[in-house]
Amino acid sequence: MIETLVKTLLFAAPFVIIAVFWAMSVRERRLANDPTAKSFFERNGVAISLYLLVAIGFWIVLMIVLPQLVMVDFSFHPKLPFKDYGGPKDHYSIESYRYFLFGKTDGAFTIDHLAAIGRALLGDECNSGLFNCTHLRAFVLTIVASIFVTLLNFCICYPLAYYMAQVAAMERLRLLMLMLIVPFWVNEILRAFAFTIIFGTGGVLNDIMIGLGLITEPFDFIGADVAMYAGLSYAYLLLMMFPLYNAIESLDHNQIEAARDLGAPWWHIHLFVVMPYAKPGIASGCTMVFMLSAGALAAPLILGGPNSLWFTPILYDRFYQAFNWPQGSAYAFILLLACVVFVMLVLKVFKVNLGEITR
Amino acid sequence: MSSRAIWNLMLGFYFVVFFGYLFGPLIVMGVTAFNTPNYPQVFPFEGFTLSWFAKLGGDTELMEGIWNSVLIGIGVVCVSVPIGLAAAIVMTQVYHRARGLYYLIVVSPVLTPGVILGISTVIFWRGLKDSAGLDAFYNGYWLTILGQSTFISAYAMLVCLSRLQRFDRAQEEAALDLGASYPQVFWHVLIPFMRPAIFSAAILSFLSSFENYNTTTFAILAEKTLTTVLAGRVRQGTTPAISALAMIIIAVTLVGAIAFELARRREARKDAEAKAVAARAERLAEATALAAT
Numbered sequence: 329m330i331e332t333l334v335k336t337l338l339f340a341a342p343f344v345i346i347a348v349f350w351a352m353s354v355r356e357r358r359l360a361n362d363p364t365a366k367s368f369f370e371r372n373g374v375a376i377s378l379y380l381l382v383a384i385g386f387w388i389v390l391m392i393v394l395p396q397l398v399m400v401d402f403s404f405h406p407k408l409p410f411k412d413y414g415g416p417k418d419h420y421s422i423e424s425y426r427y428f429l430f431g432k433t434d435g436a437f438t439i440d441h442l443a444a445i446g447r448a449l450l451g452d453e454c455n456s457g458l459f460n461c462t463h464l465r466a467f468v469l470t471i472v473a474s475i476f477v478t479l480l481n482f483c484i485c486y487p488l489a490y491y492m493a494q495v496a497a498m499e500r501l502r503l504l505m506l507m508l509i510v511p512f513w514v515n516e517i518l519r520a521f522a523f524t525i526i527f528g529t530g531g532v533l534n535d536i537m538i539g540l541g542l543i544t545e546p547f548d549f550i551g552a553d554v555a556m557y558a559g560l561s562y563a564y565l566l567l568m569m570f571p572l573y574n575a576i577e578s579l580d581h582n583q584i585e586a587a588r589d590l591g592a593p594w595w596h597i598h599l600f601v602v603m604p605y606a607k608p609g610i611a612s613g614c615t616m617v618f619m620l621s622a623g624a625l626a627a628p629l630i631l632g633g634p635n636s637l638w639f640t641p642i643l644y645d646r647f648y649q650a651f652n653w654p655q656g657s658a659y660a661f662i663l664l665l666a667c668v669v670f671v672m673l674v675l676k677v678f679k680v681n682l683g684e685i686t687r
Numbered sequence: 688m689s690s691r692a693i694w695n696l697m698l699g700f701y702f703v704v705f706f707g708y709l710f711g712p713l714i715v716m717g718v719t720a721f722n723t724p725n726y727p728q729v730f731p732f733e734g735f736t737l738s739w740f741a742k743l744g745g746d747t748e749l750m751e752g753i754w755n756s757v758l759i760g761i762g763v764v765c766v767s768v769p770i771g772l773a774a775a776i777v778m779t780q781v782y783h784r785a786r787g788l789y790y791l792i793v794v795s796p797v798l799t800p801g802v803i804l805g806i807s808t809v810i811f812w813r814g815l816k817d818s819a820g821l822d823a824f825y826n827g828y829w830l831t832i833l834g835q836s837t838f839i840s841a842y843a844m845l846v847c848l849s850r851l852q853r854f855d856r857a858q859e860e861a862a863l864d865l866g867a868s869y870p871q872v873f874w875h876v877l878i879p880f881m882r883p884a885i886f887s888a889a890i891l892s893f894l895s896s897f898e899n900y901n902t903t904t905f906a907i908l909a910e911k912t913l914t915t916v917l918a919g920r921v922r923q924g925t926t927p928a929i930s931a932l933a934m935i936i937i938a939v940t941l942v943g944a945i946a947f948e949l950a951r952r953r954e955a956r957k958d959a960e961a962k963a964v965a966a967r968a969e970r971l972a973e974a975t976a977l978a979a980t
Contacts (some may be wrong), residue, residue: 353782366782373767373869383773388792391837395807402810410817413905484708487701511709513940515898517917518933522712524925525719525727532715532729562708615798623800625901630921640802647806647905657810660803671798 331420338401342393367674403657406433424658431460432452463642463659470639471666474622477560482610483615484561490602494581504679512566520559520630525556525565527631550634566614575609576602611678615671616647622667713937718922720930727927739931749932752916755828756897759912762832764840764889770836771843771888772881775851778844794845796838805905808834827910835896843888844896850884885952890947894940917945 369377387602388589405413406421423433430436444455452463492504513517526532534546579602587597601640603610628638643663646656675681719727743749764817774793781789796804808830816825826832854877862872878885900914907915920929 349782349785349788352784356782359887373873375870375875379769380773380777383770384793385779387770387774387837387840390791390811391808391833392796393842395804395837396810397813398814399803402814410813413814414818460872484705487698488705491698507706507709509944510937510941511713512939513894514713514933515900515914517900517914517919517921518716518929518936519712519919521921521925521929522716522933523932524921525715525729526711530726535730556719557858558708562712565709619767619800622800623901625802625904625917629918640800643802643806644904653810656806660806663800664803667798667800 331418335401337396338397342389342397356676365424399657400661403654403661405654407652407654424652424655425662427460428463428658428662430458431456431463443682451465462471462637466637466639466642467662467666469637471670472623473557473560473638474618477557477564477621478568478617480557480614481561481564482572482614483573485565485568485613488596489569490576493573493576494584496580508566508569516563516626517596517630520606520627521630523555523559523562524550527558548633550631553633556627556631556633559631560621560624563624563627564617567620571609571612571616572606575606579605586661607678608680611674615674616671618674619667622663622670629664702806706922711934716933718931720798720934722927727925739927740927740935743932743935744930748911749913749916752830752911752913755910756879756913759828759831759835759903760893762828762898764892766832766836767840767843767892767911768885768888770840771845771892772847772885774840774844775847776877778848780849795840797841797845799838801838801899801901802905804837805834805902808837808902827906827908830906830908831903831910831912834902835899838902839892839895843892846888846891847881847884850881854880883951886950890943 336425344674357367367461372380402644403424404420404422405418406423408417412418426435427433430441441458444458448454454465457461457597488504496504502635524531528534529546529548529550531549533549537543538546583601583605584597592600624638625640625644629641632638632641639659643656643659645654646659650656703793707952715729718732720739721735722728722732723736723738724865752963778786778789778793812821812825812830812833815821827856858876858880859872862876863869867875897913900918903916905916917929
């Protein structure tokens, strides 16, 4: 009973919101009493209006909103054979989330868990009798490593973005742009493949370093996750570069000259003139890179060392190895929440709004 | 050494490292594609061969994957471009109080990890299959096209939107005043103006679809695309044939990119010429007006 109610409310919500806004706009137009104001249909004609409405209705309702809602709803169901969903055995349950935390579907938070968290904070190993250590660790690692990749990318890209935006002449700029874009015509699987050739124990980098006499034994870059970080930063380089470039490009060079004339050292200029100005670009680049690396699948699968478990491969296994779709949905929802929280944090920290960063 | 020279040295070093990092993987693939050993190897270069390229032609699984990727890419273009265009047009007309929410919803797919888009698409259509009997839609091609289009439509919308913002609504008003109907205005004023953006959006959509892996791997079900076949191969073990394939992809896309760039420049030149003609006409009109007074 309550289930049907929740479901109905959930799926009716998008339509109700659309209807409310539509009614408000009609009312406002009536009240404004402006004879030149036209309704949507008057403005576009019937045929075009229908095309517009069908296209964005299909997109927003059937592709964006409802699938996400269904996925979240699905994550609160137990694992059942597909024919039983909607039947008498179906009910709401948080067992998938319990599994994520405790490693069993009927786990619950007890005083023991609190104590274990305390001990973990003091440096103890994660207690796998109490917690789902593999998955929790992978989740935390994914978030921390994605932040690391984001910062790394910022450090790599900032100097070149600044150079392109403020220093380079037109011809040089064109060439640099072309050189930046060409490597990204190759898809990410092939790029990851190239990194396995470079970083493998018999790979190019080891050959070079041994040849130069820097090391005597081949170093396991893949095991140390160096290859994975390099691959991830590489994959999302452009998504950091272009927002940064766009933001810095519109800065008036006279401001930099003025700061320099007033005696500001170079790092002052960057920290207090260029970066504050480029805030929307920095925020945009950071959110994109974070989101893409947290959700990356190819690079961790191909370049990940045996000890590094990224969160997305676990997600994949929930679906197509364990065939536990509700659990997979729950994991996907957790990842989505992490990304939303990160985007909101970035927006708060940089004090920009969403419109500014997606331009 | 002066501080200027030190700066230049550091800048030079940074450039070398940066572009080494950028092109290193491509160079490595380029060398291994033509080297004879069975394992992709750069040093020593044992001998020049084209056999890895020849091997690709006989690889039916890979060919099937490429064919499916192309089909799905075309499907994505057919879905994403009309949606992106519509979404951009609606963006300029939507009720101002709803604009924030509308914007948030339509750009959210860009900020959602691709795997989640794939998963939610599969679950949604699986649900429709079970509850409404829509069996025909539950197949890998359809789901992949929809899953990818969810976010690629947003790319298309952003491309269209940036051009639409430069559209002068007076043109539309003028056409209407001269007696054109709404569909006529749409087809003969708006669409010609939007053509470059539609073209760019189509190219971008196809390429994004062609190289997508995260969404595809969930939504493709039992079918295969180029990226899923490649991912399987690369995980099993590496062969220089993959390098050879990468070389072909680079060559094809490079030709495509150059053609695209040339087309864009021609369009830009035409635009500039049209502007010049308009400016000349305006000056002429001014001059005649001046002479008349």
